[in-house]
Amino acid sequence: MHSIEIIQTIKERREVLQVTQETLAELSGVGLRTLKQLESGKGNPTLVTLQKIADVLGMEICLKVKTIGT
Amino acid sequence: MHSIEIIQTIKERREVLQVTQETLAELSGVGLRTLKQLESGKGNPTLVTLQKIADVLGMEICLKVKTIGT
DNA sequence: TTGTAAAGTGCTTTTTACGGCACTTTTAAG
DNA sequence: CTTAAAAGTGCCGTAAAAAGCACTTTACAA
Numbered sequence: 308m309h310s311i312e313i314i315q316t317i318k319e320r321r322e323v324l325q326v327t328q329e330t331l332a333e334l335s336g337v338g339l340r341t342l343k344q345l346e347s348g349k350g351n352p353t354l355v356t357l358q359k360i361a362d363v364l365g366m367e368i369c370l371k372v373k374t375i376g377t
Numbered sequence: 378m379h380s381i382e383i384i385q386t387i388k389e390r391r392e393v394l395q396v397t398q399e400t401l402a403e404l405s406g407v408g409l410r411t412l413k414q415l416e417s418g419k420g421n422p423t424l425v426t427l428q429k430i431a432d433v434l435g436m437e438i439c440l441k442v443k444t445i446g447t
Numbered sequence: 448t449t450g451t452a453a454a455g456t457g458c459t460t461t462t463t464a465c466g467g468c469a470c471t472t473t474t475a476a477g
Numbered sequence: 478c479t480t481a482a483a484a485g486t487g488c489c490g491t492a493a494a495a496a497g498c499a500c501t502t503t504a505c506a507a
Contacts, residue, residue, distance in 0.1 A: 308439045310424050316440050327483060338466035340486095347485055353421045353464070353494075354380050357440075365443050369378045370386050370427075373437045397453060408496035410456095417455060423464075423494070448507105455502070462495070472485070477478105 311348070313357075318346045320364045335359040381418070383427075388416045390434045405429040 308316070321331055328346065332339040337359050344350045345360075352360075354368075361368055378386070391401055398416065402409040407429050414420045415430075422430075424438075431438055 308437060310428060313424065313438065313440045320442070340466045343485060351423045351425045353423050354383065354427060355421045357424060358380060361440060366440055367378065367443045368383065369439050369441070370383045370431060370436055371439070372390070373435050410496050413455060
């Protein structure tokens with residue numbers, strides 16, 4: 308996944324869970340400004356920031372060797 | 378995966394491929410200092426930095442909903 | 448043991464993520 | 478249309494990531 312897809316995935320997941328940016332910011336401990344900037348595609352979050360958000364959304368970041376096929 | 382595991386995975390993958398930090402730095406466009414700091418567990422890399430490294434190592438970052446089981 | 452390559456660290460500057468505040472724009476319900 | 482909530486944006490200070498340089502430490506082969 309590229310950065311853009313990761314960001315998009317976060318946004319979609321948040322929407323599915325019907326959580327506002329404000330609530331997610333509070334629950335994750337990430338600043339509202341940071342979250343807004345991120346979701347509007349203008350961010351390059353640190354791993355820690357990403358983890359905090361993923362945690363609250365019931366998601367997880369993983370790193371794996373690329374497979375050949377689909 | 379937590380930050381620590383992700384970092385560890387990078388380090389291990391680099392070693393398996395028998396690539397030096399210096400070479401990885403050159404190939405990925407990430408500064409050698411940044412890479413050293415990262416692998417020695419003192420970093421909080423940005424998503425872009427992580428992607429650059431993963432790319433060269435033939436790896437990929439993904440974000441997915443946590444599953445219940447193993 | 449010695450020599451060399453790789454890895455790790457302190458110091459530094461530059462860049463940029465983070466996050467607060469206030470404001471605008473968009474969206475959706477009445 | 479009105480209005481309220483959510484999302485997006487500009488400004489800005491602080492903190493920290495990025496990265497270069499020089500040096501030390503570690504690992505390993507001769």
